[in-house]
Amino acid sequence: MVDSTVAERLLGEEEELRAQVYGLLARLLAAPPDAALLGFLAGLGERETEFGRALLALAERARAAEVEAVADEYHELFVGVGRGELLPYASYYLTGFLYERPLAELRSDLRQLGVARAEGNKEPEDHIASLCEVMAGLVRGAFGDGSLELQRRFFMRHLEPWAGRFFQDLERAQAARFYAPVGSLGRLFVDIERAAFAMAG
Amino acid sequence: MRREKRASGQGRREFLKLAGLGAVVGTVAAVAGERPAEAAGSAGAPASGYRLTEHVKKAYELARF
Numbered sequence: 190m191v192d193s194t195v196a197e198r199l200l201g202e203e204e205e206l207r208a209q210v211y212g213l214l215a216r217l218l219a220a221p222p223d224a225a226l227l228g229f230l231a232g233l234g235e236r237e238t239e240f241g242r243a244l245l246a247l248a249e250r251a252r253a254a255e256v257e258a259v260a261d262e263y264h265e266l267f268v269g270v271g272r273g274e275l276l277p278y279a280s281y282y283l284t285g286f287l288y289e290r291p292l293a294e295l296r297s298d299l300r301q302l303g304v305a306r307a308e309g310n311k312e313p314e315d316h317i318a319s320l321c322e323v324m325a326g327l328v329r330g331a332f333g334d335g336s337l338e339l340q341r342r343f344f345m346r347h348l349e350p351w352a353g354r355f356f357q358d359l360e361r362a363q364a365a366r367f368y369a370p371v372g373s374l375g376r377l378f379v380d381i382e383r384a385a386f387a388m389a390g
Numbered sequence: 391m392r393r394e395k396r397a398s399g400q401g402r403r404e405f406l407k408l409a410g411l412g413a414v415v416g417t418v419a420a421v422a423g424e425r426p427a428e429a430a431g432s433a434g435a436p437a438s439g440y441r442l443t444e445h446v447k448k449a450y451e452l453a454r455f
Contacts, residue, residue: 203403206411213414216421226421233417238410381409388402 204328210378211325217371218277219318221263227251240377246370254367265364274364275355279315282351288313295347299323302332317355317375320348341386353379 216222222230231252234245267273276282280289292315299305299314304323306314324344326332333339356379359365359372
């Protein structure tokens, strides 16, 4: 009994870190960072792991970055004139078109979880940032039952099939400077999540 | 059965630790201003009413097509 309580609490720390990574990715992919966030990112990273080294690379870019330049870069990557260099939507990656079946399936799952778009927001929910945001919420139990099984199901259905490819595209995107290591971070994290879910048995 | 489950939970935890996720510690405070909205404003409806956050909404507005 005591053992499992301790185990759960320790498990909690790792889970909280996962929620933080999802939260960070959601934040950076939803909008460009402000000066405060750049300043924070500048101190991240460690050399021991590939993930830590990706954070070091991001820290280096963050130190060299200017808020306005990163905002321009964000615009070029995700907004553009007409469209950005990348279209960070599940439906686009899985079918080649926006608003297709993957979005319908996502909407059905979100309804069951009680997640909705903000009022007046008519854009699709399958944007990578909102999927990361939903994962952070699932990990923290902000909605759903907080179970690993629910997290795994959502991840396998809505992120695993395409998010790795998207992050790889981001790593290699022409316009990506600050965002290239964000791509590395995302790609590595998707791999980590996939492997970790497989271990949960 | 129970034992196996715990063992696999430990394996997963160990794996996550070794993967280096600890390098993001503190991120939660840094993104706090734009932190994902908490669930359900109203008590008693724990699984309903979640709204994708303003910053995501903004991105959607920007990404209009």
